[in-house]
Amino acid sequence: MKNNISSPVIRRLPRYYRCLLALNKAGIKRISSGELAKKLDSTASQIRQDFNYFGGFGQQGYGYNVPQLQAEIGRILGLETPKKTILIGAGYLGRAIVNQIDFEKKGFTLIGIFEKIEALTGQVVKGIPVRNINDMDEFCKENFPKVAVLCVSKNEAEQLLEPLIRLGVTGFWNFSQAELTTKNQNVFIENVLFSDSLLNLSYHLNQK
Amino acid sequence: MKNNISSPVIRRLPRYYRCLLALNKAGIKRISSGELAKKLDSTASQIRQDFNYFGGFGQQGYGYNVPQLQAEIGRILGLETPKKTILIGAGYLGRAIVNQIDFEKKGFTLIGIFEKIEALTGQVVKGIPVRNINDMDEFCKENFPKVAVLCVSKNEAEQLLEPLIRLGVTGFWNFSQAELTTKNQNVFIENVLFSDSLLNLSYHLNQK
DNA sequence: TAGATTGTTAATCGATTAACAATC
DNA sequence: TAGATTGTTAATCGATTAACAATC
Numbered sequence: 367m368k369n370n371i372s373s374p375v376i377r378r379l380p381r382y383y384r385c386l387l388a389l390n391k392a393g394i395k396r397i398s399s400g401e402l403a404k405k406l407d408s409t410a411s412q413i414r415q416d417f418n419y420f421g422g423f424g425q426q427g428y429g430y431n432v433p434q435l436q437a438e439i440g441r442i443l444g445l446e447t448p449k450k451t452i453l454i455g456a457g458y459l460g461r462a463i464v465n466q467i468d469f470e471k472k473g474f475t476l477i478g479i480f481e482k483i484e485a486l487t488g489q490v491v492k493g494i495p496v497r498n499i500n501d502m503d504e505f506c507k508e509n510f511p512k513v514a515v516l517c518v519s520k521n522e523a524e525q526l527l528e529p530l531i532r533l534g535v536t537g538f539w540n541f542s543q544a545e546l547t548t549k550n551q552n553v554f555i556e557n558v559l560f561s562d563s564l565l566n567l568s569y570h571l572n573q574k
Numbered sequence: 575m576k577n578n579i580s581s582p583v584i585r586r587l588p589r590y591y592r593c594l595l596a597l598n599k600a601g602i603k604r605i606s607s608g609e610l611a612k613k614l615d616s617t618a619s620q621i622r623q624d625f626n627y628f629g630g631f632g633q634q635g636y637g638y639n640v641p642q643l644q645a646e647i648g649r650i651l652g653l654e655t656p657k658k659t660i661l662i663g664a665g666y667l668g669r670a671i672v673n674q675i676d677f678e679k680k681g682f683t684l685i686g687i688f689e690k691i692e693a694l695t696g697q698v699v700k701g702i703p704v705r706n707i708n709d710m711d712e713f714c715k716e717n718f719p720k721v722a723v724l725c726v727s728k729n730e731a732e733q734l735l736e737p738l739i740r741l742g743v744t745g746f747w748n749f750s751q752a753e754l755t756t757k758n759q760n761v762f763i764e765n766v767l768f769s770d771s772l773l774n775l776s777y778h779l780n781q782k
Numbered sequence: 783t784a785g786a787t788t789g790t791t792a793a794t795c796g797a798t799t800a801a802c803a804a805t806c
Numbered sequence: 807t808a809g810a811t812t813g814t815t816a817a818t819c820g821a822t823t824a825a826c827a828a829t830c
Contacts, residue, residue, distance in 0.1 A: 369679075372796080374797070375797090376777055377774060379777065380767075381753070381770065382768075384769075384821050398810085398811065398812085399811075409799070409800095410811090411799050411800065411801095412799075414811090414813070414814090415799085415813090415814085417812095417813070418649075418812090422812075422814090424813080425805090425812070426709075426804070426812040426813075427805065427806040427810045427812070427814080428654060428806045428810080428811070430805065430812090442777070443773050443780075444776040444777055444779060445691065445775050445776065446615070446781060449776070457618075457670070458666045458667070458670035459666070459667075459670035461665035461733070462670050465666060466667065466751070466768065467768060467772065468771065472769065473776045474772075475823080504597060505737040512779070513653060513775070513779070535777065535780045536782060537775055537778075538775075539771070539772060539775055543674070552777040554775060554779060556772070556775040557784075558766075558768070558771055559588075559624075560605070560671070560674065560675060561675065561680060562588035562589065562592075562746060563747070563764055563766055564680050565587070565588040565591065565651050565680060565681075567721070567745055567746075567764040568651050568653065568680060568681045568682070569584055569650070569651050569803095570745070570764075571652060571657060571721070571744065571762055572655060573666070574762070580820080582820095582822095583821090604785065606788085607787075607788075617822080617823065617824095618788095619823050620822065622787090622789070622790090623823085625788095626788090630789055630790090632786075632787075632789080633787085633788070633829090633830060634789075634828065634829045634830065635785075635786045635787050635788070636786080636788080636805040637786085637787065638788090647792065694803050775788085
């Protein structure tokens, strides 16, 4: 599969996937790029172009088969290859993520939750015990998680990055205030950065 | 002020602002576009170009004055005009947001928290009482919040949007799984959409 | 003044949109 | 077959980068 597809295209895939999920749920079996564009406030041209980066899943004169297209995009997004995942930080944020996100449906398998505050360890969140962070090393050496969700402070996130990479983690979903970076080409970091999002809102409100 | 500056430029401003905050904290008084580019993994050209959309804050032969530049970008982002804000949903997510975000420093004044679950109302989070959502209408009619932070379910978020607009809310920071949209040109919605972010991570991990 | 670095214009690059031949 | 809609190429648009004159 091509590895050089541009970031704007990739960022649109989850939107397409969400839309197809809804169509599928509504029992719609077929859709044209034009109809899809209308639903997504996009253009038929862009949608066809985007799909064709991955090889075109439609049929001329017919359009796209909804269940098939959903499956294809799901596969492209990696939903079919479960990635072992740990979450660090069982405070409000960590619990919110564990409760709101259906990891399994997104291609991730949550296998461990870690926390440094003693009082929070031992509890069970969504069926997963909250372990002491001191046990994380051993746990990783036994279970080989590939992804870490960071729900800790800026400082903690910065300090956790390199050790986790050494333990074999290649993907980070970072909710801390730190903008994490690495020169390691095998590692991908998705920084969420709430504050940047809030400042974007602030800017646009100031323009009204 | 220009109202037609492109979205990629705006999205970079919070990064610049964070960097300048750190430089300022470190006591650095002066910086060139080249040095800034190095720190931000950007280019001197882009940084100068970006600043010049707003009128150029540097001095030829010298560079930029850090405290002044920080203040300018802060002003552009609207940090100096506090916007009255309410937050709806005092579950884990709502509490995480209230605790992690320093609203005051970002140009927002949190004046109310609302929740539908009786058991959670009456508590105090960061000095702000959690009120029953039934009191929200009256509260808005008395206090005129301009921004709402939505930490509720997809369904609830969809149902809250229009009523809140009618109550005078013009900005939404939406953490629900719904991708909210409105045709109202006076309203700006910042959708966070955790899942899309997670799928972006999934895609990139699958490419390795 | 000489050196440095901006502000700004011009050139390039990449992404989006339009067009249409292929084909179901 | 005729109509519809894709896949794909070409044209346009916008964003980034390069260049350099202005000037501190």
